[in-house]
Amino acid sequence: MMAKAKKSKIDQKILLKAYELMCTARHMAIIYDENKEICSKYVHSTSRGHEAIQLAAGLQLLDVDYASLYYRDESMLLGMGLQPYELMLQLMAKRDDPFSGGRTYYGHPAIRKKGFPTIPHQSSATGMQAIPATGMAHGLAYLESQKLLKGKSRPIVLCSLGDGSVTEGEVAEAFQMAVLKKLPILYLIQDNDWGISATGEEMRAMDAYEYAAGFKGLERMRVDGSRFELSYEGLAKAIEYVRTKRAPILVHAKCPLLGHHTSGVRKEWYRGDDLSVHEKQDPLS
């Protein structure tokens, strides 16, 4: 990582920050595993394998933006500036959890705080963030059309989804409305080729990038979600596209899954040779 940093077009400070936060995310997952008797009373997923693409997103969203995340987006939250301690308060269902006062699962953020993108309450039902997120983009487009949006900024919405959830009908409805109304939304699909213990091959006939081709007006992009620099540059372009064109884009990011599906569906129960293949794409290696 350090050797590559010299040649990179990305600011050294950003590269160092990303590396530091990747190490943080990895250590959090190790701590959770080492203390599984305590932590696994509370269902949680970690972002292991998805750190590069998530940090690329978390480090580039602005405080004027809106985001709908899913349960695996821990590194995205670290990138936005949430502290491990704050995330752990949610994991342990503590009163001081900044998102819900200990009432929701780990990785279910909800924030409206100066300096952070706005994140509405997140559902645990997969894919269910797609329609509300698209609704937020619809709201922004309406406010803009009525010249009611304050300031010079041009906010965007980021909707983050796993590859499995994209097969749901809800997501098709959201895409349909985004292209029909030309909404300022970026759908970020993190494709780890798993939906709990079902493989990509078992649950879909195409990936999200191919699927997006069926939605006229949905711009699409593939990025290697396991490599920070490629993810950062790809997302910079995608964010710029939505911010300036006020139109939707889908970014398909392939990334490995290095941990368990969740603390309750452990890798040793369902993963075989694929794990060593995924490990070769570890963003930290």
Ligand SMILES: Cc1ncc(C[n+]2csc(CCOP(=O)(O)OP(=O)(O)O)c2C)c(N)n1
């Ligand atoms: C509507 C709904 N159906 C099923 C589930 C059970 N479920 C939880 S996670 C998951 C798999 C999601 O896979 P993917 O979207 O690829 O995300 P990943 O965990 O791989 O990051 C499923 C089916 C759920 N939570 N909600």
Ligand SMILES: [Mg+2]
């Ligand atoms: Mg998946």
